[in-house]
Amino acid sequence: MVDIRDEDEAGNLKEMIRWFLFKLVIALVLETEWAESSKSKCNPTKAEATCKECINLGPGCAWCKTVNFTKAGEPNSARCDSEQLLKNRGCKETDIIKPENVMKVDLNRPLGSQGKIVTQIKPQKIQLVLRRGSPQKIEVKFKRAEGYPVDLYYLMDLSYSMKDDLEKVKKLGGQLLKALTSVTKSIRIGFGSFVDKTVLPFVNTHKEKMKNPCPDKNEECQPPFDFRHVLKLTNDSKLFTREVGKQYISGNLDPPEAGLDAMMQAAVCGEQIGWRNVTRLLVYTSDDGFHFAGDGKLGAILTPNDGKCHLNKEGFYENNTKYDYPSVAELAAKLAENNIQPIFAVTSQIKPIYEELSKMIPKSAVGELKEDSSNVVQLIKDAYNNLSSKVIIKHNTLPEGVRISYISNCNDEGSVSDKEGVCLDVKINQEISFTVTITADKCLSKTASFEIKPLGFTENLEISLKTECNCECDDKPHASEHCNNHGAVKCGICSCDQDWFGKFCECDLGKRSTQELDAACRRDNGSTTCSNQGDCICGACICHTNPNKKIYGKYCECDDQNCERNLGKLCAGHGRCNCGKCECDAGFDGTACECAQAFKQCQQNKGSNICSGRGNCTCNQCMCNAGYQPPYCKFCPGCPSPCxxxxxxxxxxxxxxxxxxxxxxxxxxxxxxxxxxxxxxxxxxxxxxxxxxxxxxxxxxxxxxxxxxxxxxKKTECPPPTNVIAIVAGGVAGVLLVGLVILLIWKLLIELYDRREYRKFEKEKAKAKWNQGDNPLFQQATTVTVNPNFKED
CATH class of the missing domain: 4.10.1240 (Hormone receptor fold)
Incomplete structure (x- = not known):
């Protein structure tokens, strides 16, 4: 009786063995393909390659500088290969040139607090020397410090609809300081406000409205303005309350405000605002939307925002009518550049608008503000905690040809990104790390530098980068016998003196230019020197030696292997390959000598010509000239008539x-x-x-x-002779006849026209009233004059 469990275990074992063998085969195939691909990447296109050209092909390529490493006929490019293959070919390990990446850490303070210095990111300074295409990994660590100092700048909309909110903000000073003291011991607050640009159609520019924009004339409002910096950052809550208490409401025409103008000035006017090198929060409160780049055209403001500070001594944005509103992208860049994290405290109606805005501004938060701003303190506290627990590290502008990627090691999987590293819900005193990989895809002309920093924090990692694209071979500069005393050895190959060239500096340039000598080694302008299969020595090709094939020809263009094959055999085994064509042995034919010669089926009759003399008999079958049809090439249906x-x-x-x-x-x-x-x-x-x-x-x-x-x-068909007299007479008669017809038609038309005009004259004559001799316009006088003094006596 067979145990079913034994059968199952045996089946499982067979399946495991089969799976293991499958994985082994796949691994061997992949390893072979990788080795072949690595080898192919280290083949310079130029036969006379240099060490510099070799190492810049990729990080897997190395150069052998041993003087007599190449064999006779081998090009200098044979010195370029993978390190292992060069060793296998006999190159000494000490003679292999393969630059490696170098990383030097200049500053690496430990994480945590040391006196007044708080360190949250390490290392702080690094020098990198990278080989082109070779990635370098850097482990960047971050630890969120407890009690990190905070600067908070409160930016408020003072348009008329925010009237009720201002009364709440006037009492905020002590509450804000008290609320944020629970998360940091060093907190400073400042205040600024905004309305809109002081031109139509944004505000009413009527003289009276520019003094008091309130809807009710009996109510007092301050004149409209774009942005005003009111209070520099301070830890004095009483001063905050006092200065904010002096503020009163203003007004404008359209609902959107100059909020982006105000944020831009608050970000770039660091000296006036008083920003410290600490966590910087910008609290933005409003109950409506915002104007952005392009809206200024409505007020004939065409100059783009320049992203610079334009505050006057009174703290007003004085050039608001000169520069357009900033774009969202420009504002986001300035906020990130100055490590400022915005918190948008807005009402529920416009919250979706600012949520979309927040997506375009890194390290920003949105909170719902009650209609009277009564929850603003708790909103700011919650937003600050959310922003602080989200750690984003990002680089600034990279040098051209340099790329960077991040692996965030704050969860089990580790997210990968080319833009930034992100960790969420980071607790105070929790240490996290990011694996940053830097790769230079091209050689840099000079040392470049860039920064990697956590957004919202002023600390950063400074990286100084240069590339190693040259070979350091420690060669002696004097002439060498190896180079016929006409050049020096550099990295194993000869660097010839002026007017000398060749692999061993054996050729004298003389009166011929290098271009002429090079052209003598090419079949035509479009071909390569010596067909890439030889060296051009003094204007003549010396073909490379190859154990697998014979290379020959004036331009090394021929070999004995690149011919057609049949059944896997070169020239079917019945001929020899000569410069790309098979030369068949006697009795064989075909492009690959694959056919025994036979002509029986190529002749229509025993004595007739092969293929009717209009083709070649290949493999006992006619290959007819163009147009003629097999089997005997007798007929050409598509050919034109020869007649x-x-x-x-x-x-x-x-x-x-x-x-x-x-x-x-x-x-x-x-x-x-x-x-x-x-x-x-x-x-x-x-x-x-x-x-x-x-x-x-x-x-x-x-x-x-x-x-x-x-x-x-025998007879031809000739047409009868032409009667010239009849043709001339007929032509003259025809011309006269046509002229006479035209003349008659003309006469008829004139007669018809005259008759029509006469009838018209007769009709008009009948209508006339002059035949009585009276003028129809004449009237007899009817006026009678009486002398009042005449008494007829």
């Missing part, structure tokens, strides 16, 4: 006239002919001779190329 091309020959052979009359037999040797009284064939050609007479003939193609038998009809 028009042989008209001069037909005329001279059949009628002893035409352009070939004097040398007909010499000009028409490929044509056999006969003249007949009647043609019975169907495919009769009909062409005109030199006298415009029609010739009738039949052409039959014979074997071979352009061989014909022609049967010619």
């Amino acid at each position: 028009p091309a042989y008209v001069p020959c037909i005329e001279c052979l059949g009628f002893q006239s035409g352009p070939f009359e004097k040398n007909c037999s010499a000009s028409c040797t490929n044509i056999k002919h006969k003249v007949v009284d009647e043609l019975k064939e169907q495919n009769i050609c009909k062409e005109k001779d030199s006298k415009s007479c029609w010739m009738n003939f039949v052409m039959e193609e014979l074997e071979g190329v352009a061989n014909y038998h022609v049967t010619i009809l």
Whole structure:
């Protein structure tokens, strides 16, 4: 009886063995592919490569500087290979040039507090020397310190709708300091306010409204302004309350405000605001949206925001009508540059707008502000805790050709990013780390520097970077016998003196230029020197030696291996390869000598030509010339008729006239002919001779190329002679007839026109009223004058 469990265990064991063998095969294949790919990457395109060109191909490439390392005929590029392959070929380990990355830590203070100095990131300064393409890993550690100092600048919207909120803010000083003292012992607060740009259509520029923008004239409002810095950062809560208490509301026309203008000035005016080198918070309160870049055009403000400080002595943003609002991207860059973390305390109606804005500004938070700002203290405290627990490390502008990636080691998986490292919910005194990988993909012309820093903190890691793209070989500068005393050895190869060149400086430039000598080693302008298979020595190609193939030719363009194969054999084993073509042994044919010579199936009859003389017999099959069809290349359906091309020959052979009359037999040797009284064939050609007479003939193609038998009809068909007199007379009569017809038509048109005009005249005459001799406009006088003094006595 068989135990089922034993069968299951045996099956599992077989499956495990099969899986192990599969994994082993995959690993071997991958290792082989990796080795081959590594080797291929270390093949310089130039035969006369240098050590510098070699090491810049990639981090896996090394150079052997041993003087006699290359064999006769081998190019200098053979010195470039992987380190292991160079050792296998006999290069001494001490002669292998393979630069490695160098990292030097200049400053590495421990994390934590040392007196007044608080360190949250380590190391602080590093010098890197990188080989092109070789990545360098740096372990960056961060520890969130307890009681880290905080500067908080309160930025408030003073448009008319924030009237109720201002009364709450006036009492904030002591509450804010008390609330934030629980998380830090060093806290300073400041205050600023904003409304909008002081031009139409943002504010009412009427003279009275510029003095008091309140809707009610009996209510007092301060004149409109863009941004005003009121109180420098201070730890005096009473001073904060006193200065903020002096503020009163203002007003503008449109709902959006100049909030981004105010944030920009608060960020870049560090001296006026009083920012310390500590955690910097910017609290922004508003109940409406904001203007951004481009909106200034509505007020004819076209100059883009310059991102600079423009506060006057009174703290007002004096150039607000000159510069446009900043863009969100520009503001985000300035906030990050100055390590400022914004907290947007806004009402519920506009909270979604500021949530979208927060996505574009790193290390920012959004909180919902009650209608009267009564919860602002708790909101700020919660936002600060959320911002502080989220650690983001990021780099500033990198040198061209340098890339960086981050692995955040704050969870089990470790997130990977090319932009930044992020850790969430970091507790106070919790140490976290980031693996930063830096790679230089190109050689830098000079030492470059950049920073990696945690956003919202003033500490950073300064990195000084340069690349190693040259070989240090410790060569002697004087002439060497190895270079025929006309050059010095540099990294194993000869660096020749002026006017000397060659692998061992054996060639004198003389009167020929290097361009001429180089051109002598090329087949044409588009080809490479010595076909990349030899060295150009003094204007002549010396072909490389290769145990696997023979390289030859004036330009080393030929070898005995690059020919067609059949069944895996070069030239089917029945010929030899000569410069890309197979030369077959006797009795064999074909491009790869794959066919035994046989012509039986290439002949229509026993005595006929092979392939009718219009093709080649390959592998006992006709390969016909263009247009002709197998099996015997007799017919060419698509070929044009030969009749028009042989008209001069037909005329001279059949009628002893035409352009070939004097040398007909010499000009028409490929044509056999006969003249007949009647043609019975169907495919009769009909062409005109030199006298415009029609010739009738039949052409039959014979074997071979352009061989014909022609049967010619004895009589030609000539058209009757032209009657010149009749043609001239007919032409003159025709012209006269046409002229007469045109004249008659013209006369008819004139007559019709005259008749129509006469009828019109008669009609108008009938309407006239002058035939009575009276003027219809004349009226008899009707006025009677009476003398009042006349009494008829």
